[in-house]
Amino acid sequence: MQLFTQWRNSAGERVRIALHLKRIDYEYIAVGRLPAGEYARLNPQGLMPALRIGGQVIAQSTAILEFLEETWPVPALLPGDPIMRARARGFAQLITSDLHPLNNNRVRRFLAGRMGASAAMVQEWYRHWLATAFAALEASLATMPDDTPFCFGDEPGVGRPASGAADRQRPPLRLRPDALSPAVRGRCALQPARGVPAGTSRGAAGLPGLMKPRC
Numbered sequence: 001m002q003l004f005t006q007w008r009n010s011a012g013e014r015v016r017i018a019l020h021l022k023r024i025d026y027e028y029i030a031v032g033r034l035p036a037g038e039y040a041r042l043n044p045q046g047l048m049p050a051l052r053i054g055g056q057v058i059a060q061s062t063a064i065l066e067f068l069e070e071t072w073p074v075p076a077l078l079p080g081d082p083i084m085r086a087r088a089r090g091f092a093q094l095i096t097s098d099l100h101p102l103n104n105n106r107v108r109r110f111l112a113g114r115m116g117a118s119a120a121m122v123q124e125w126y127r128h129w130l131a132t133a134f135a136a137l138e139a140s141l142a143t144m145p146d147d148t149p150f151c152f153g154d155e156p157g158v159g160r161p162a163s164g165a166a167d168r169q170r171p172p173l174r175l176r177p178d179a180l181s182p183a184v185r186g187r188c189a190l191q192p193a194r195g196v197p198a199g200t201s202r203g204a205a206g207l208p209g210l211m212k213p214r215c
């Protein structure tokens with residue numbers, strides 16, 4: 001199994017987190033090191049990540065996550081209860097469907113290029129949508145029971161590890177991964193990345209082997 005992704009690629013990190021949580025072996029392929037045009041042949045949209053398995057290429061991080069969940073159901077990324085499953089999916093989709101498409105690299109490049117926005121305007125755009133999404137995520141978390149260490153249960157899942165009630169006391173815009181409480185950070189410790197070429201990834205607080213995404 002090969003994961004085509006790139007340094008500071010948040011959609012790729014979703015998949016890497018799932019692969020590590022499920023302890024699935026994979027080969028990390030840095031798209032920037034492929035010959036020109038090769039990735040576009042694999043994934044015509046050109047966005048990362050893509051997963052190649054058995055000669056087939058799956059694009060879109062959420063489609064890959066669903067494939068992994070169906071094929072390697074243990075440990076599960078979704079809770080067992082149907083309502084909680086739907087809530088976990090909704091929580092994740094707030095990021096993958098509503099936030100990320102507004103703020104990823106190609107949108108910011110378009111704003112700065114074709115639309116002539118200044119760097120400060122692009123930054124304001126980015127912060128606005130990030131703040132809007134995180135306020136909703138925080139408000140949504142606040143409606144969850146306080147008795148589990150992660151967003152939707154005792155194990156980390158698609159809703160990303162939550163810091164629980166302690167972090168709900170913080171200001172609502174929680175943008176730094178190191179805002180996670182030490183206990184949750186410990187639970188988030190993942191295996192060191194295997195097969196990741198030097199220089200393509202570095203540890204982020206609480207997520208060894210993973211990185212601080214940029215897009």
Ligand SMILES: N[C@@H](CCC(=O)N[C@@H](CS)C(=O)NCC(=O)O)C(=O)O
Binds near residue numbers: 009012096
């Ligand atoms: N909906 C896609 C989004 C993928 C996406 O936007 N990937 C970004 C990196 S996070 C990308 O490849 N950007 C390349 C670019 O902007 O040039 C997914 O979830 O896989």
